[in-house]
Amino acid sequence: MSHFLFDDITVVNPLNNETTEVLRNAYVAVRDAKIVYVGREREAALAALEHPLAGYVEPIEIIPGRHRLLAPALANAHNHMAMTLMRNRRDDANLHDWLYKQIFPIEAQLTAEQVRLGTLAAALEMIRGGVGVSADMYFFNEAGISALLEAGLKANVALSVNPRLTDAETASFEIDEAQRQMERIADFGRGRIVPSLMIHSVYLFPGPLYAALSRLGTELNIGAQMHFNETMREVEECLDKYGCRPVEFAERHGLFERPMVAAHCIHMSESELKILAKHGVHAVHNPSSNCKLASGMADVRSWLAHGINAALGTDGAASNNSLDMFREMRQAAFIARLATGEADALSSATIFAMATRNGWRALGFPNSGQISVGAAADLMVLNTDRPETTPLGDLPAALIFSMDRGAVTDLMVDGEFLYRKGEPTTIDAEKLGYEVRAAAASLIGD
Amino acid sequence: MSHFLFDDITVVNPLNNETTEVLRNAYVAVRDAKIVYVGREREAALAALEHPLAGYVEPIEIIPGRHRLLAPALANAHNHMAMTLMRNRRDDANLHDWLYKQIFPIEAQLTAEQVRLGTLAAALEMIRGGVGVSADMYFFNEAGISALLEAGLKANVALSVNPRLTDAETASFEIDEAQRQMERIADFGRGRIVPSLMIHSVYLFPGPLYAALSRLGTELNIGAQMHFNETMREVEECLDKYGCRPVEFAERHGLFERPMVAAHCIHMSESELKILAKHGVHAVHNPSSNCKLASGMADVRSWLAHGINAALGTDGAASNNSLDMFREMRQAAFIARLATGEADALSSATIFAMATRNGWRALGFPNSGQISVGAAADLMVLNTDRPETTPLGDLPAALIFSMDRGAVTDLMVDGEFLYRKGEPTTIDAEKLGYEVRAAAASLIGD
Numbered sequence: 072m073s074h075f076l077f078d079d080i081t082v083v084n085p086l087n088n089e090t091t092e093v094l095r096n097a098y099v100a101v102r103d104a105k106i107v108y109v110g111r112e113r114e115a116a117l118a119a120l121e122h123p124l125a126g127y128v129e130p131i132e133i134i135p136g137r138h139r140l141l142a143p144a145l146a147n148a149h150n151h152m153a154m155t156l157m158r159n160r161r162d163d164a165n166l167h168d169w170l171y172k173q174i175f176p177i178e179a180q181l182t183a184e185q186v187r188l189g190t191l192a193a194a195l196e197m198i199r200g201g202v203g204v205s206a207d208m209y210f211f212n213e214a215g216i217s218a219l220l221e222a223g224l225k226a227n228v229a230l231s232v233n234p235r236l237t238d239a240e241t242a243s244f245e246i247d248e249a250q251r252q253m254e255r256i257a258d259f260g261r262g263r264i265v266p267s268l269m270i271h272s273v274y275l276f277p278g279p280l281y282a283a284l285s286r287l288g289t290e291l292n293i294g295a296q297m298h299f300n301e302t303m304r305e306v307e308e309c310l311d312k313y314g315c316r317p318v319e320f321a322e323r324h325g326l327f328e329r330p331m332v333a334a335h336c337i338h339m340s341e342s343e344l345k346i347l348a349k350h351g352v353h354a355v356h357n358p359s360s361n362c363k364l365a366s367g368m369a370d371v372r373s374w375l376a377h378g379i380n381a382a383l384g385t386d387g388a389a390s391n392n393s394l395d396m397f398r399e400m401r402q403a404a405f406i407a408r409l410a411t412g413e414a415d416a417l418s419s420a421t422i423f424a425m426a427t428r429n430g431w432r433a434l435g436f437p438n439s440g441q442i443s444v445g446a447a448a449d450l451m452v453l454n455t456d457r458p459e460t461t462p463l464g465d466l467p468a469a470l471i472f473s474m475d476r477g478a479v480t481d482l483m484v485d486g487e488f489l490y491r492k493g494e495p496t497t498i499d500a501e502k503l504g505y506e507v508r509a510a511a512a513s514l515i516g517d
Numbered sequence: 518m519s520h521f522l523f524d525d526i527t528v529v530n531p532l533n534n535e536t537t538e539v540l541r542n543a544y545v546a547v548r549d550a551k552i553v554y555v556g557r558e559r560e561a562a563l564a565a566l567e568h569p570l571a572g573y574v575e576p577i578e579i580i581p582g583r584h585r586l587l588a589p590a591l592a593n594a595h596n597h598m599a600m601t602l603m604r605n606r607r608d609d610a611n612l613h614d615w616l617y618k619q620i621f622p623i624e625a626q627l628t629a630e631q632v633r634l635g636t637l638a639a640a641l642e643m644i645r646g647g648v649g650v651s652a653d654m655y656f657f658n659e660a661g662i663s664a665l666l667e668a669g670l671k672a673n674v675a676l677s678v679n680p681r682l683t684d685a686e687t688a689s690f691e692i693d694e695a696q697r698q699m700e701r702i703a704d705f706g707r708g709r710i711v712p713s714l715m716i717h718s719v720y721l722f723p724g725p726l727y728a729a730l731s732r733l734g735t736e737l738n739i740g741a742q743m744h745f746n747e748t749m750r751e752v753e754e755c756l757d758k759y760g761c762r763p764v765e766f767a768e769r770h771g772l773f774e775r776p777m778v779a780a781h782c783i784h785m786s787e788s789e790l791k792i793l794a795k796h797g798v799h800a801v802h803n804p805s806s807n808c809k810l811a812s813g814m815a816d817v818r819s820w821l822a823h824g825i826n827a828a829l830g831t832d833g834a835a836s837n838n839s840l841d842m843f844r845e846m847r848q849a850a851f852i853a854r855l856a857t858g859e860a861d862a863l864s865s866a867t868i869f870a871m872a873t874r875n876g877w878r879a880l881g882f883p884n885s886g887q888i889s890v891g892a893a894a895d896l897m898v899l900n901t902d903r904p905e906t907t908p909l910g911d912l913p914a915a916l917i918f919s920m921d922r923g924a925v926t927d928l929m930v931d932g933e934f935l936y937r938k939g940e941p942t943t944i945d946a947e948k949l950g951y952e953v954r955a956a957a958a959s960l961i962g963d
Contacts, residue, residue, distance in 0.1 A: 156908070159909060159911055162917075163861040163864065163914075165859070192904060195904045363850070391918070405805070406808075414609055414615070459839055462601075462602070462954050463954075464605025464957075464961075468608035473604060473839050475921055477922075504904070
């Protein structure tokens with residue numbers, strides 16, 4: 072394994088929700104998939120790369136930093152990766168019609184191999200866009216995980232455990248099979264895959280299932296991913312059916328006892344925000360999907376005011392239709408300004424933290440999303456020598472408002488380059504493009 | 518001059534506000550800066566390229582069309598081009614504070630040479646993004662126009678005529694000098710520059726100036742560019758000062774007797790929309806700038822319902838901070854959905870027409886923005902063989918929701934390639950980047 076020196080580069084490091092540290096003419100050393108030096112001294116950076124056994128030095132690759140930024144790889148905290156196969160299909164429907172009339176009938180025909188291809192396509196798109204970790208909530212999980220590992224990405228994968236509904240009141244799961252599946256993931260995942268439980272939403276699964284899902288999470292010792300309050304209709308149906316709002320319903324069933332990644336969270340009451348904060352639930356903002364499906368504008372400023380960890384995600388490519396986290400950062404800024412009428416509603420530093428350290432933390436990788444000694448080497452390099460970022464001006468505002476993913480030249484995950492000088496290293500893009508087009512055509516039927 | 522054959526390409530042609538025509542496996546021939554063939558017959562396309570004098574054929578360049586779309590070049594209908602110099606400066610202020618406290622003090626120091634550089638930088642960014650024509654509203658117009666012509670873009674340039682305010686009630690202009698300036702533009706503009714009058718806004722110029730500006734437009738026989746109803750504050754101040762709303766004020770002063778490009782138009786009354794429609798005023802939607810400055814969401818659906826020609830623009834790079842018309846198309850779709858709560862609020866076809874034919878028409882080039890025999894050869898080529906547009910699915914939805922300007926491989930303006938296979942042909946990007954950074958540093962003082 073090579074070691075790496077990012078040489079005379081500008082480091083853009085999200086310290087917390089308020090502050091982005093910018094360190095110009097910096098040196099960052101990566102040894103054995105960890106950051107071992109961050110600072111202004113080239114000699115010290117090189118010294119940090121020396122092997123503990125005196126005199127023996129691993130090969131060092133030098134990455135020149137002129138007109139380049141080094142930032143944490145982005146974290147896409149809500150996604151349905153294989154939905155790339157349904158990209159650019161039916162782009163003018165609201166959530167309910169889109170899901171039930173368009174998506175579910177297509178998904179009923181999906182095969183594991185199609186899921187593998189769709190997941191790989193999502194991975195390629197994210198790799199080109201500087202994303203180092205993604206949430207995934209989908210079916211045929213082992214096919215999806217195999218694609219993720221082939222691509223080299225880290226991920227939090229929500230496992231689609233199959234409930235057996237024996238009657239209207241009870242549900243049981245194939246616990247042994249789920250446990251074996253988790254052991255296989257731990258075995259072949261090399262620590263890159265964090266498993267969680269897929270609990271789609273309060274509106275999709277029948278009521279008796281939730282208590283059983285909560286017990287299953289405890290037995291398997293894993294967290295969960297879930298959609299919350301994406302539309303007013305979802306909230307109203309929950310009030311009608313259960314006499315409480317979705318977040319209250321989830322709390323009653325103990326779903327927040329384990330780590331929870333809660334997507335969307337648009338139509339939230341004060342009481343629901345307090346519940347999320349109390350249980351340390353991670354909330355994921357999906358501004359583009361929320362706009363495209365006309366679902367509404369989440370008030371992220373109120374999440375933060377309640378002390379909730381706020382992350383950012385693209386949602387799946389069928390509802391966005393892009394897995395571009397730069398777009399989401401910019402859209403998050405826009406939505407906050409529209410929702411509040413204030414041009415300083417969410418700072419660029421806050422949004423950058425949401426897209427990096429908060430997202431990595433939400434997905435179960437708290438040691439990533441920052442550039443500090445001891446952190447995992449999950450990093451991206453951005454080219455700032457482009458017309459659209461000249462002059463560069465203030466960072467990270469430039470990153471949010473003038474950059475796009477075309478600026479990404481390199482992506483490193485766990486000390487390994489998945490994207491180098493604009494070329495993917497783990498995926499044959501031409502072959503995959505051909506296969507994805509064929510799979511989508513056979514699935515959609517045109 | 519070469520002639521061109523776009524060979525076996527997919528044509529995406531905005532027919533009107535409701536329909537985008539998609540023609541696969543098509544051939545498009547360009548002779549002497551005009552489109553001379555559009556159809557499915559290669560032989561007929563080649564025949565259309567033959568010189569009228571039998572037997573003599575100009576050199577023909579073949580542009581292969583596999584995995585490529587051919588579309589009209591985009592029209593950026595509201596812009597302040599040289600504000601690229603102020604890009605990524607102060608990104609958290611609302612319009613009023615941003616303009617008076619940040620921008621005006623910097624602009625007070627601008628030189629003509631800086632405006633030339635800033636305009637050239639904007640041109641380069643737009644060329645890389647498939648934009649063939651832009652509005653420009655700025656100072657030192659001849660410096661700006663010289664940059665536009667160097668770049669090869671078409672433009673509607675709002676001339677900054679200098680009023681002499683002799684007392685509070687009257688204004689006179691250097692009419693002779695303005696006329697000479699216009700003759701020079703006609704002379705060196707080669708038909709690529711349409712001049713108009715800069716009438717900034719109701720809030721910026723003193724009241725007595727507007728009648729005089731109206732007379733000047735008539736004398737010079739040109740239209741105008743103006744900001745309207747960008748903030749509620751602007752509307753309220755106008756009501757206080759003049760007892761009417763801005764659009765009513767402009768009508769009273771005869772400002773709509775000549776062609777008018779009206780930017781923003783966010784906070785509009787029913788009566789104002791009727792006035793715009795009655796006078797054939799072109800309204801320009803600037804969704805990103807309106808979001809970023811927290812100005813509000815324009816209701817473009819109501820513009821269209823009134824029969825107003827609706828175009829799309831980026832605004833200047835200091836308030837956006839990007840001159841990317843793909844972003845604006847997507848943002849227009851999002852804002853419409855948020856403003857109305859309807860996922861079919863503005864169709865992709867409508868938005869594509871706004872960004873192409875409606876914009877060209879608004880800026881005074883009604884023979885561009887469409888792919889038909891006899892139209893001017895103002896065209897862009899898009900690469901669809903990219904992960905983010907695979908599978909391609911329905912056009913033009915894919916164009917709005919999954920593409921970005923990185924898909925643009927070629928831009929042709931007036932039958933001349935300004936961008937070919939991803940490289941600008943008229944501008945030295947490296948040299949310009951260096952010069953723009955230096956100019957911005959000296960202007961901003963860091």
